[in-house]
Amino acid sequence: MRRVLSAVTLSVLAASGCGTTAKQTATPASASPGAASAAVAPIAWGACTDLVRPDGAPPAKPDPGTTCGKLKVPLDYAKPDGETIDLALIKIAATDQAKRIGSLVFNFGGPGGSGVDTLAQAAKSFTTLGARYDLVSFDPRGVERSSGVRCGGSAEMDAFTSLDTLPNDAATRAAGQAANRRFAELCQRDSGKVLPYIGTVNAARDMDRIRDAVGDAKLNYFGMSYGTQLGAVYATQFPKNVGRMVLDAPLDPTVSFEQRTIAQTRGFQQAYESFLKACVQEGCELGANAKAASRAVGKLMVTLTAQPLKVGTRELTQGLAVTSVAAALYSELSWPFLEAALGQAIAGEGDAMLYLADSYNGRNADGTYSTQMTSFPAITCVDSAERPDQATLDRTEAAALKISPLFGSAGAGSLCTVWPVPGSDEAKHVDATGSGPIVVVGGRGDPATPYQWAPKLTEQLKTATLVTYEGEGHGAYLSGSKCVKGLVDLYLLQGTVPKEGATCSA
Known part of the structure; x- marks a missing residue:
């Protein structure tokens, strides 16, 4: 139940009105990220109808000017010339090509949310940015069309x-x-084949290959919810490749x-x-x-x-x-x-x-499921070496139930104790020293990524500036706050970093 989901996915929903298993050895998380910077072929963009989920569904009603494509990346970055997997991508071309800045890559959260589906549904929320950026998103490895994790029918x-x-x-x-x-x-x-090779560290390496494939010298990036951790890990691995980066509804990876x-x-x-x-x-x-x-x-x-x-x-x-x-x-x-x-x-x-x-x-009308519920634990458990014992789970649940009889539970830890592959703590350590300025946006009324995580991530990055939103909801940019949207758009479009201590009222 305790999941960090996409701010965009839930905003689209709201706007519509409406065990013991065999162990495997994971790739060492410390494998050199340099392999991610090897020569990458350009993406052959084409019709999105050719990019279907395993259940046969294409992206939902993409806007005109939308194209899709695939990018091959190593399954195991320790073996860059070995087996590959395909990443699924979507692009909505900038509407003002004369003033085009480059690409703006999105991760909308999860972990496990489909960037292909979400950008197709939510593109109209980013029309200001879409004038001068090609809006690009992708299904991270282990998600939907990118070797999505499946766990039964x-x-x-x-x-x-x-x-x-x-x-x-x-x-x-x-x-x-x-x-x-x-x-x-x-x-x-x-x-089982992909489980040891997903997770945020490898997804960040994939993202640098996306940057190269779209022809950008630096990555311009907008991460929401879990996407903030992905962005922070990218900035840690590739600080010199960071362009303009916004992290909205941030996680503290150290918790x-x-x-x-x-x-x-x-x-x-x-x-x-x-x-x-x-x-x-x-x-x-x-x-x-x-x-x-x-x-x-x-x-x-x-x-x-x-x-x-x-x-x-x-x-x-x-x-x-x-x-x-x-x-x-x-x-x-x-x-x-x-x-x-x-x-x-x-x-x-x-x-x-x-x-x-x-x-x-992520249950569809026909009874099939997206990988939202399956990719989430797969990524979460690989991103941490922590495997709580029963005493810790019992103590956690007791404390949570005192806070909320409705929502109290032991969280994802109980599933990770029986997960079939080990985890690594590399994604918990972030430090973007050497990168350009990063903007972190935290909301005081955010239920999924509590506000106290925002200043903590800002401090860990060392190159970030914090913007505080005083309102409710998960994610500030899509909250309806003209103040937050104005500050973020000004930064992404003109490079103007918000002042220290910038605050937006509800």
Whole structure:
């Protein structure tokens, strides 16, 4: 449940209204990044209809001027002349070619979000930047069209995503542990070949090859959520290749699983309380005051553990209901939809709640899944050598449940304990000394990447300037703040770095 997802993906959603397994040896993370700077062939851009997901779906309704392509990169950077994989890319050409600056590469978050799909859906949110930049994004290795990690089929994914988190008892925990073991076994079975070679360190090396392939001397980059860690790792590996870089909704890569779980649980609980307060101020159908509304939601969750709601041939479980609430808390734009969805569920109609959960989990209308839920643990577990023991997991869960009975859990650490490949801590150490100026944007009301991570990442980079957004939601650039958008656009278009201590009101 505790996932760092794309700010763009959830903003698009809101705007629409609506186990023990065989071990493998991973490539040493310290393998020289220099291989990423080897000669790279230009990308043959063509029709996006030729770039389909494993389920056969092309990018969703790309704008005119959109092209797609593939780039071969080494599966194992320790063997640069060995086996390769294809990265899937998308490009929306600058509309003012006479004033074109170059390419602006996006990673919208996850880890595990498809940049190809997200840019196709969200391009209109970046029209100012798209006048002078070619907007470029990609599916990182292990994601969707780029050797996406798969862990079973639709039935297995439905079972995994619908698991209840309540009641907090031995039976629930045992069911979760068994599900994690089975999930890890399926990932090994279906994607074992690529599992040791994904992760942020190799994705950053891939990104330098993208920079070379699009013909840019320096990488201009916009990273959101998890994309901030990818950008920070890139700037650490290739500081002299950094052009203009924005990191919005930043992660602190140094936090442990326990620290991340506690911080995000607190962030989601605070966002939930803000939602309830806003709801009752405008006449909330969930209750006359915040406490009454919260009790109604709590009662719904307890009811769903005993009797899930039928939605056609499916069921809205308590686990899916919690996921739907979390999904809607990423953006204030989706709060009215959440109020209506909760009200309908309390009245016995679970369609809207299930829609929110499916959007968060990457479940398509035909029952197939994107790699969103499978790429996330694959990247997260490879990016850390930490494998929490049971005592740590129990302590983390107890602390999280004290903060929020609704959102408290042991986080991703419980799955990484049974992950089939070891991890590395290289992606946790960032230092961009020698790079050009980087802009970090942190929001005080961000539930998924709490504000305290923003100044920490800024300090670790050593070449960054922090912009603070005082409002709610995951990600500031797409929050509707003209102040944030103005500062970021000015920097990316003209190179003007915001002043130290720059702050934008909600």
